[in-house]
Amino acid sequence: MAANNRRMSGKKGAQIGSGGQRRRGLEGKGPTPPAEMRKGHKKNRIATAKTKQAQRRPVPRGRGGKGTSELVVGRNPVVEALREGVPASTLYVQQFIDNDERVREALQLAAERGGINLMEAPRPELDRMTNGLNHQGLVLQVPPYEYAHPEDLAAAAYDDGEDPLIVALDGVTDPRNLGAVVRSVSAFGGHGVVVPERRAAGMTAGAWKTSAGTAARTPVARATNLTRALEAYKKAGIVVVGLAADGEHRVGDLEALSGPVVIVVGSEGKGLSRLVGETCDYLVRIPMPGGAESLNAGVAAGIVLYEASRQRG
Numbered sequence: 001m002a003a004n005n006r007r008m009s010g011k012k013g014a015q016i017g018s019g020g021q022r023r024r025g026l027e028g029k030g031p032t033p034p035a036e037m038r039k040g041h042k043k044n045r046i047a048t049a050k051t052k053q054a055q056r057r058p059v060p061r062g063r064g065g066k067g068t069s070e071l072v073v074g075r076n077p078v079v080e081a082l083r084e085g086v087p088a089s090t091l092y093v094q095q096f097i098d099n100d101e102r103v104r105e106a107l108q109l110a111a112e113r114g115g116i117n118l119m120e121a122p123r124p125e126l127d128r129m130t131n132g133l134n135h136q137g138l139v140l141q142v143p144p145y146e147y148a149h150p151e152d153l154a155a156a157a158y159d160d161g162e163d164p165l166i167v168a169l170d171g172v173t174d175p176r177n178l179g180a181v182v183r184s185v186s187a188f189g190g191h192g193v194v195v196p197e198r199r200a201a202g203m204t205a206g207a208w209k210t211s212a213g214t215a216a217r218t219p220v221a222r223a224t225n226l227t228r229a230l231e232a233y234k235k236a237g238i239v240v241v242g243l244a245a246d247g248e249h250r251v252g253d254l255e256a257l258s259g260p261v262v263i264v265v266g267s268e269g270k271g272l273s274r275l276v277g278e279t280c281d282y283l284v285r286i287p288m289p290g291g292a293e294s295l296n297a298g299v300a301a302g303i304v305l306y307e308a309s310r311q312r313g
Helices: 002-008 021-025 042-056 075-083 101-113 123-129 150-159 175-187 205-210 226-235 274-279 297-312
Strands: 070-073 090-094 117-121 138-142 165-170 192-196 220-223 239-243 261-266 282-285
Touching (some): 075 138, 090 123, 101 138, 117 123, 150 220, 175 192, 175 297, 261 297
16 A cells, blocks of 8 residues: 555655666766767778778689780890899790890899799700790799789778778780879879770789889789679769869869778770769869870879878878
8 A cells, every 4th residue: 555655645856666767867878989989980980981891702812813924035124034023933034145244134133033934945845935035035023923812902901000002004005004093003002903804914924123123012802894894893882083174173173082982093095884884973183284185103102192192191
């Protein structure tokens, strides 16, 4: 009966079975969660994209496949390749060759680098290997380049706690342009270069030479389909920015370069292909007061990479 009287009483106060609600109400919301857990914070965005990347890459690096082996032919080209650190597996030297300064330097460079096999071969064998090219008694074999996968470039950036900065090349067929882009990516803190598998420049000896050694530390990924690779980047929260002469935005005004971004550079003559251009989130232009119609891929990529680096700094 006493219990019933308490329930019917008009007095204010704690109700039976309140379970300490007033006490919990005074405890507040607790400490501020870390930046990685706060929606909208830059670190939260990086952590989210990193998680997505981890879920999307069940296989390790190297899924981009390998290129084909290559021969560098002739005394000057061989010496230059060895000077520039082009990877090499075997140096073939013709039997009874005239031992001039270039031959001696090639032998010395190969010995100093180590890991390069020295093989003496008769001239007919070198003629056969080079399909009759004027090899001058020196042939350098360059092993196949092991390409990364496009997803690996972004994953490596997130692993280092950084926003990805990647350059993709659309229709660039000159290996020297690829080497120049690799060099610029390395200079401005980028995380790699993506090239299509077909109708595009690959990591040949010429690309290695133009990269001035930076290809040893800047990965190049190969995409079976560039448009699909760009769409995958977008799904992972990475902005895709294409360079176009008639782009809506000036490169210096685009704040998106300060975050995770893929910069797409087309060929000097044709620019971006239609599908790739339609896939881009933004199309930007590089103002050229001097009146030049276009820039080659290496120069254009360097300008945009500098602006991205400036905004991030």
